[in-house]
Amino acid sequence: MTITTEQDVIFQANSCVDSIITLICKGSIEFTPKNSDIFYAVGQFKPDILKQFREKTTDPTFWGSDIDDWLFENPILLWYLLKIECSKNECLSETFEAIKGIQNMEGFIMNSHCEAMRLLILKEPNSPRTERAIQYFINNWKSQDIQEISIGILALSEFDYFGYESLINEICAYILSIQNDIGYISNNESEYEFLFFSDTAYAIIALSRLYQGNKEGLLKSINWLIENVNDQRTHIYAKQMGNLLLALIAMGGGPRISLSEYEWNQELQRQKIDYIRPYFIHTSPLYQSKIHVKELFNIISSSISKSQRKILICSLYIDLLYEDLINKSEDNPDLEIKIITRPSSGITGMREKIARNVLKLLNISIKGNLRTCENIHCRMIIIDNKELIISSADLTRDQLYDEFNAGIYTKDKESISKAVQFFENLWEQSKSIQNRDY
16 A cells, blocks of 8 residues: 555554554564553554553563663663653663763763653753753764664754754754655665664654654655565564554554544643743833833732732832732631741831831731841742742832833743742741841
8 A cells, every 4th residue: 555645644554553453462562661662652542552551560570681771772662661651660760870870971872872862851851961962962963873863853852842943954854865765764774674664764753743744755755664564573573563653653643533622632732831831021110102011010919819828928128019918818817928028127218117017017917927038139929839920029119110120920830839949948048027127
């Protein structure tokens, strides 16, 4: 069968799944970590098969005596095991640590650098080791074989597609430039054709991510794979079928969903992005012919009014919105409010008396949860561990009304978690307020 349309890709993918299932039933493809890539692929069509695989991972005998060495030599299989979310096993952690341990100072990791780099990006995306591995690939990708280069593209796109978009395009253009007229893609000069097979399959997977399966050259390559599946040796045939299925999935041959389900998933994704993305907010006395843009004040005021469990505030000075906090505390005795500010002794002139009165009233209403710190410089508000506002403005009239101040508002869970940790550390370093501080 020659693939020319999307329907052909879908038909061939399902045919490939049937062939793999037959091999599994015959025992030709065993439930072993060495076949994690095959089960990852077929599991997208047959969840029950993937469930069986996961269940097998709970049996200590599943891992075998040589699996540490096998995964060490083939980090991509460890990547598939982690994506399958198999049961935690000591050998996975130990092998991962061993792979990290052979990285040299330049960032190079022996035993398949790009496979290990993709694994690092999955497990430790922000580590120095990952950064060095990426930089090594950027500097040396032309010296890698096509399978490694293709996995490098996948790894870079999973780490930061837009940050490396131009490089990814450059590498993809190179891969297409060495495509053979009959369809295979490889820079390997070996006489063993099965090496061309894995190179070509991973090239299709990488290129499909960029070209979304619409490139004519990819159809030529996928047809070459279909024509060159070698069933003479069971192990090689099984791996080829797994690679072929992964390539077909990348070309759009994966499981189908209805249009309504697709649209709903897209809507949920849009809402998720809108929910967690940071918003720029500001106070501007004059902005684009508008007088008194008070986004900072409005969002802070609204967030305080909606709070139910906890309010955490860092502000150098406070003479505005303190009445809202007092009223909120009175209306909801279970609401926890913690405030860190600077001592009023640092304020002089007419504002000193106001500051002292505000601190006294606040401290009484929030049950003594007001502390001072001489070194505080951040302005931050956390609401119910669900909303975070960081800005250049204190809770004062001049900074929320009359000065140019700006900040960020977000509901991103990771950012909020780190902000809470920062606040709690600052809280421990701050002093409980005394009468003389009023």
